[in-house]
Amino acid sequence: MEQKMEQNRTAWDRVQTAREEKRPHASDYIAKIFDGFMELRGDRLFGDDRAVIGGIAGIGKRYVTVIGQQKGRSAKENRHRNFGMMKPEGYRKALRLMKQADKFGRPVILFIDTPGAFCGVDAEERGQGEAIARNLFEMAGLRVPVLAIVIGEGGSGGALALGVANEVWMLENSIYSVLSPEGFAAILWKDGKRAAEAAEVMKITADELCEAGIVEKVIPEPEAADREHMDELAGYMKQEILSFLGRYDRMTSEEILNQRYERFRRMAVPGSV
Amino acid sequence: MLRGKFKKTETIPAGEDFPESTFPAGGMPDTGRETGKNRSRKEVPDGLFRKCDACRKILYEEDIRENWYCCPECGKNFRIDPWTRIHMLTDKDSFEEWDPDLTGDDPLSFPGYEEKLRDMRGKTGLTEAVVTGQALIRGSRTALGVMSPDFIMGSMGTAVGEKITRMVERATAERLPVILFCCSGGARMQEGIFSLMQMAKTSQALKRHDEAGLLYVPVLTDPTTGGVTASFAMLGDVILAEPGALIGFAGARVIRQTIGQKLPEGFQSAEFLQKHGFVDRIVRREQMRTTLGVLLQSCACR
């Protein structure tokens, strides 16, 4: 019954769910899935972006590096977290922690949840484009396994900058898109109010993206994820993460690098006139 | 061999600014043409005059052509098509195009997109928003990509991402440098998430090119924005830009809405980017060939 209802949901329904306030955030998953977490802060260049948290976590008697885009709940918290919209220093902090993971052989687990990279004068001055580009470039060289999980909104380049992974998974009610449906409708139809219609054509839902080969796995949400009742969901994700780590344990760093390269290399639809 | 190249270097001017390269024009034999005159393969068809969109002066098309497609009055760098650019830059008849017939698809089955592509192909004579290949620049062989401002605003869809990736991969295999003239409104919205993925695809190819010890020079031309700025445009060993080019990640309108106030003077111009440390040199068009020539030679020492 429940399952059926979920399947009939439109893409626009899922956009709404992905943005719901009761939806668990990165910190909730970190607390529920991992056996301990030690946050490490700062990009060593400018500051510490609170829209992203990262550090060392334990899972299944091993250490991993965990990084997550962090939204807030109250207005105050959202100001502090900048609604999960990272600035260049955030991307540079994430990259610093990923390189640290690479140095010490820790796998990297990323939680993606952002409307997009922050758009502002200061972000441009400090090189928002360069910071995102650098992450794409350097993540391609990580010799440790990298897993990215879209838990809410996967907004554009701001999400992809944490998404150059060996596998990308999505929660059933999360979205991943080139631009928000509102922005897409505004650009292509000059009418931001046609967002619901845009959501249907954009291929932004977990199921559509899995079918298109953009993501590897859809994490089912029998009921829309809710931070008050997320034990079962977190338990399932923990098992899946452990099985991911086990699979990649058997691979050499060369194989891990090549697998990630080929994953993105396939993402074209070449034709010819 | 190096002696000849440095012999004519001018004395360093006072102060900190080196607006012009002090490298001599000599060095490797220059088999190309000397001015911008008659470099366009396709002659400008629409009339004898054009109004400069910067200084509003009425200009002769021929004067513009002879002035490297820049305004003779105010210096504004007009947007130019890839073939004009290629003819301006490369040694005579040295350009060999790669993947000329590669095109994308319509992965979202987006209403009107296929029509739009057909229309664009007719209007521009291009199959997609980038031309790639190899050429000689002042005698140095290089892979060369040039994006088109006219083809759906130079936006990056799957075909653009694929052509650039193939160019970079082939350059890595053949141990060639890569020069890429960027000009783009960002991701090709009509291809949705598939265009977003091109940012990762092109960047990872450049990573391997970099690891092979090869030179990559993006040249940022007007406009370079969005997903292109957030991928290959910012990953050069040396990053060049044309004067006055608009370069940025987020659109000015979006930022204005976010901050609710006016933007600073010159925001997101090439000069702004240079001031903030993201562009090595701003290069005028008549200097571009020499500048690239020096970079290609100086990085071929290994």
Ligand SMILES: [Zn+2]
């Ligand atoms: Zn003018």
